[in-house]
Amino acid sequence: MSGDDRDATLHVRVGVRHPAGRGDAARAFELDVDFSVPAGATVLFGPSGAGKSTTLACIAGITRPDRGRIALGGEVWFDAESRKASPIHARRVAYVFQSLALFPHMSVLDNVAYGMERGLERSAKHTRARELLARMHVAHVVGRGIDTLSGGEAQRVALARAFAMRPRALLLDEPFSALDSDLKYELLYDLKKELDERPLPTLLVTHDAEEARALGERVLFMRAGKIERTDRASQAEFSSRVLPPS
Numbered sequence: 001m002s003g004d005d006r007d008a009t010l011h012v013r014v015g016v017r018h019p020a021g022r023g024d025a026a027r028a029f030e031l032d033v034d035f036s037v038p039a040g041a042t043v044l045f046g047p048s049g050a051g052k053s054t055t056l057a058c059i060a061g062i063t064r065p066d067r068g069r070i071a072l073g074g075e076v077w078f079d080a081e082s083r084k085a086s087p088i089h090a091r092r093v094a095y096v097f098q099s100l101a102l103f104p105h106m107s108v109l110d111n112v113a114y115g116m117e118r119g120l121e122r123s124a125k126h127t128r129a130r131e132l133l134a135r136m137h138v139a140h141v142v143g144r145g146i147d148t149l150s151g152g153e154a155q156r157v158a159l160a161r162a163f164a165m166r167p168r169a170l171l172l173d174e175p176f177s178a179l180d181s182d183l184k185y186e187l188l189y190d191l192k193k194e195l196d197e198r199p200l201p202t203l204l205v206t207h208d209a210e211e212a213r214a215l216g217e218r219v220l221f222m223r224a225g226k227i228e229r230t231d232r233a234s235q236a237e238f239s240s241r242v243l244p245p246s
Contacts, residue, residue: 008073043216094167115165209238
């Protein structure tokens with residue numbers, strides 16, 4: 001990450017409209033958000049169906065908004081008015097999904113090395129991959145296949161792969177939801193330590209209040225496609241530990 005990126009803030013102002021589908025349960029949904037993510041962990045907190053994952057997909061370049069603007073510092077990634085849309089690879093955003101999306105046909109080492117910059121020698125990629133796996137406390141799985149990993153080991157490998165690409169922003173879409181409490185908070189502690197040492201704009205999607213408190217510095221409360229309020233994580237009031245759907 002460059003010095004300019006280290007100080008950059010991610011600015012997000014987007015609108016997306018999904019028309020109602022067929023069937024009695026189908027309804028139209030409109031996303032309309034405007035917020036900023038400085039270096040450090042910001043939590044996007046809300047019930048299922050609030051539009052959290054759609055917001056992340058817009059930032060990453062997976063979904064093209066209908067309107068708005070997305071920029072990292074002074075670099076514009078998306079602008080509806082000028083029809084600018086940077087491709088996914090140019091944004092260099094690390095996106096950790098709930099499913100983790102590790103490649104089952106690759107070893108752990110090659111999974112972590114996969115997103116590193118082109119032109120870097122294979123031996124250099126593997127050296128850095130081993131360093132990152134050690135930082136995430138899973139150096140012992142370096143030669144194993146993905147299908148042999150426990151849930152906690154897979155999470156740590158996915159995070160190592162995310163940091164391996166030297167991301168300019170980090171998006172976490174409920175990657176810890178399947179873990180038991182002890183394993184989850186151990187992993188959140190290690191992730192927070194990593195972000196403290198290498199700060200970058202980070203957006204964590206969750207509907208778990210304890211998870212939000214453990215990692216976040218700020219909390220954006222989201223419901224029905226809109227940001228309702230913003231609080232410091234240490235002062236945020238949550239109506240319940242885990243939210244029901246909207």
